[in-house]
Amino acid sequence: MSGLREKQKADRRRRILEAARKLFAKAGPDATTIEAIADEAGVSGVTVHNYYGTKSGVLLALVAESDRELLEKMAHDLPGQSDDLIDLARRFAAIIRDHAITFLDKGIWRQVFAASIAEADSRFGKSYHSLDHQLALVLVREIEVLQACGAVASEVSAYDLGKAIFSLQNMRFVNFISFDEMTDVESDAAFLRDLRSILGALPANRR
Amino acid sequence: MSGLREKQKADRRRRILEAARKLFAKAGPDATTIEAIADEAGVSGVTVHNYYGTKSGVLLALVAESDRELLEKMAHDLPGQSDDLIDLARRFAAIIRDHAITFLDKGIWRQVFAASIAEADSRFGKSYHSLDHQLALVLVREIEVLQACGAVASEVSAYDLGKAIFSLQNMRFVNFISFDEMTDVESDAAFLRDLRSILGALPANRR
DNA sequence: AAAAAATTTTTATTGCGTAAAAAATTTTTC
DNA sequence: GAAAAATTTTTTACGCAATAAAAATTTTTT
Known part of the structure; x- marks a missing residue:
């Protein structure tokens, strides 16, 4: 034994x-x-x-390792830097983009993302998703801080909000890696438009 | 000739x-x-x-055809049904989910989505993205209607907002197809949490 | 109708992914 | 500590995707 x-x-x-x-x-x-x-x-x-399982599975496992580094970096660099939600979200996205692009090129990230969806239920697909979740939790914690300052409405669920902003960021990331010619400045600008429009969507009498 | x-x-x-x-x-x-x-x-x-190009390419082309149907359905079923943004977004998402699930099962949708990312720059990847864009435009038009009614703030760009909500919906759709056991009721509830938290995120004095 | 151009088919090769039998190695049992 | 049992890896074999290059076919041009 x-x-x-x-x-x-x-x-x-x-x-x-x-x-x-x-x-x-x-x-x-x-x-x-x-x-x-x-x-x-x-x-x-x-x-x-x-x-x-597959070659993509090997790649996914490798990325999962790098994502642990990213998680540490995020937990270290994100907290305490922002005093409003939009700034927080943009910093969050920038850290992810920077880490991603120094680690692998866009073509490989497309493969990684494709694999994470195609193999969502495999062992390594799951561990990949779990790291995404932990990343989102770092964001959630910072949102809670902003709620304490009054920069974010205290009625909303910080968890739900963190997840939603993570989703938005994730689609922007997919968009970023989908086009080789897209710069991180452009991606940031697009993300800013996302955030401004959706956070300011409802008029005061409708909330 | x-x-x-x-x-x-x-x-x-x-x-x-x-x-x-x-x-x-x-x-x-x-x-x-x-x-x-x-x-x-x-x-x-x-x-x-x-x-x-590839077998996924054939699949993508097939899905692109079905998406043209979806586009017609969307243009027919969505307009004039909602008088607030959250309801509009949920109807939009529901139409997409329903169409998707009657057409192909989740496992195949995972392949489709993976292919649309992996082959983002191929001919059929592009046509797939273009249909996504047209779908988002239907949503944009309805948002403009809501702006005219005062249900959506007139300062924000309807286009940006439509794209942002489409992104949110898209991530929810990926989540929906990633787990065989997830029902459309659950997915709708999760999407509602996304929308409520993000639309209500900013306190009145911060907007 | 022949020559030229474009397109498909044939043929061959590489590599992924899977399955089943065979071989090797560790663990258990006496 | 050796034999038996259990587990794991390797060997072997196969189907299929994807690609490349040569050969054959068909359309277009002259």
């Missing part, structure tokens, strides 16, 4: 991911074969499939 | 799509091979690739 088997599994997992990181960085996921990852990791190709 | 060549191309396009529709309906896209579509359409497998 010792954990030797478990230990070896964890080790293989790690080796596969490390091999993938190295080869993806060198040539990109498209030009990297599962077989090459397997060789580099010292396992068979089928084992890579057994562990991660 | 007659258009025989063009005519034959259009004809092949049509036959391929018709064959795909028939076979996808019978067995689903996964169990349908490109070769089978090609046989049914009376062309070679490579020709299907030449015309639509």
